[in-house]
Amino acid sequence: MPRETKYRRTTAADAEIDLPDELTDPPAPSNRVLDEQRTFDEQLRPTRLSQVIGQRKVKERLQIVLDATRMRQTPLGHLLLDGPPGLGKTTLATVIPRELDTEIQFTSGPALKAPKDLVPYLTNAISGSVLFIDEIHRLPPAVEEYLYSAMEDFRVDIVLGEGTNARTLSIDLKPFTVIGATTRSGMLTAPLRDRFVHQERLTYYDTAELTEIVQINAKKLSSDISDDAAREIAIRCRGTPRRANNLLRWARDYAEVHGGGTITDDIANRALEMREIDKHGLDEQDRRYLTTLIDVFTGGPAGLSTLSHSLSIPADTLEDEVEPFLLRTGLIRRTPRGRTVTPAGWEHVGRAKPDNDGDRSLFG
Template identity: 55%
Template sequence: MARETVLTQESASEDPKRDAALRPKHLREVIGQQAAVQRLSIAVNASKKLREPLAHILFDGPPGLGKTTFATVLPTELGVSIQMTSGPALSKPADLLPFLTNLEEGSILFIDEIHRMPRVVEEFIYPAMEDFRIDIVLGDGMNARTISMNLKRFTLIGATTRSGMLSSPMRDRFRIHEHLDFYTVPELATIVRVNAQKLGTQISDEAALELAQRSRGTPRIANNRLYWVRHFAASESDGIITLPIARAALEMAEVDRDGLDKQDRRYLETLLGVFGGGPAGVEAIAATMNLPADTLSDEIEPYLLREQFIVRSPRGRIATPRGFTAMGHTPRDLSSPETLPRLF
């Protein structure tokens, strides 16, 4: 179900051309994820010196942390081309053939949401990843024959938000596996300042820090916040993003100091007001909010869990003291004897 404010429609409001304009072009321009940047820099340098294709790479982590950014930066570093597709677009092996047969020596094939690739396609790509060849079956039954076709040496880069859904044989074929973590507030503030400069918008350090604190540790959300505040400043002021302007814009978008949006607060109010802070099952909460349960578990709960506004127990979701405080309620003592049996 769509969120109600412009600012919280992260996936629906993405503009590919806009995102591409804000993405760094080289590894040295990447802000945050420095351990991954260092390891990838070594892999790129080795690939150039050894004149070998870059090893296959799997990026995993929550949405918006830079998996696609890394995939688009690496071809620039190597001076090679890239082809891009996604797991849901590859419903059968034939869908993958045009990408594989058009590969150039050392080029990159990027598959987003690779965990959603059907098993038959996954098995088809195994020999391509290992031996740079594919086996094509022609005909049926007794007349069937297999043709082996050699491919140019290439690098497969996969991106996934659920690496556990990949089969072990598939994961093992990626020699480099990078997990991307959430960004710190100072890192996000730097990203906001750099991207504001790319957009030709003046922003104060205090305003950049305010946006960063309300961006859930995610660059994609920080960029969406920046665009909204930029539009607000252009409409309601002189176009310069100051701290008062940033706060006024974010309050209008119903994003609070903790990064909670309208749906997050509605979830917490339901858990606290209807279920007394829990424990309550996600299905019961979803029915009360008139939302699908998977919307709660996939879109709303991850941030509330990560920031410890709620916890999961065998009996359901329970609001933490921070969750109570955020909604202006008196925290419940979770260590009291009458509460512990309900938690475990």
């Protein structure tokens, strides 16, 4: 008969001695471009919850949770942040540990390919610390199931060796908090979603909030910017702070080369025109989508794959990057037969609006 697997219960501190190096050392990030973008983002990110602009209701609820956590002196309950890209999920995740005066570890769903990739983060977590998992909906099923016991019971089991020489370590973890960020909450399994005590959804920002963000971040970049220029950038960033920061950085570069360093309304307009971003935030690819749908398909309906071939752009790029903003602003419509241009979309590209139902754009 085969021998039973040896079973031993230990703690995370013991595991750091017993486990191989690859199970105790988190992998270091190696993408230079992503590191540069992260450095820029961190330069502009607020450090306290009171400094976060926008998301007022989310901030109020989080403040209550943080105050209660400090009063009880217990770890924060697991938190899920949901919303489109660029709205501040990572910003909130970095602010929370500072509010609680604790540590944070960063990883992402695609980086955790197997349970062993998750172990170093769990065993290195101190009591009350935060583990931030970006794009958590992309966790492989095996890693997700392995995370269940860590989140619920603060315990993980590790099998060392193979066959008759295998032994199992049941590792007790220090109580910690998982903060998950996702752009597609519908892809999360119900068991994982239910393990988050707190769930918050972030929404798009209005122009006033984005103008304030641009003005504050311009000061952090040591750039002078007029109120009109800040508002112009805010109008064209599609309600997204990350896009506002990227446009601000471009306007700063343009101003240093062509405007003496000061971002005026004229400089901002010239910089954004050079980037081919119009008054409503549409770029060249968005406008080409609209004109192709109008010129080639007389306004639609046209299927996604047909549009993809006509534009020589992958279908998933159209669906994930181009169409969401056009749908949100009421310039196109999805129908069972395909995509169609609304009257507002015809008007936006300067074509005669067809006489049919009175669709309206969010632009007014």
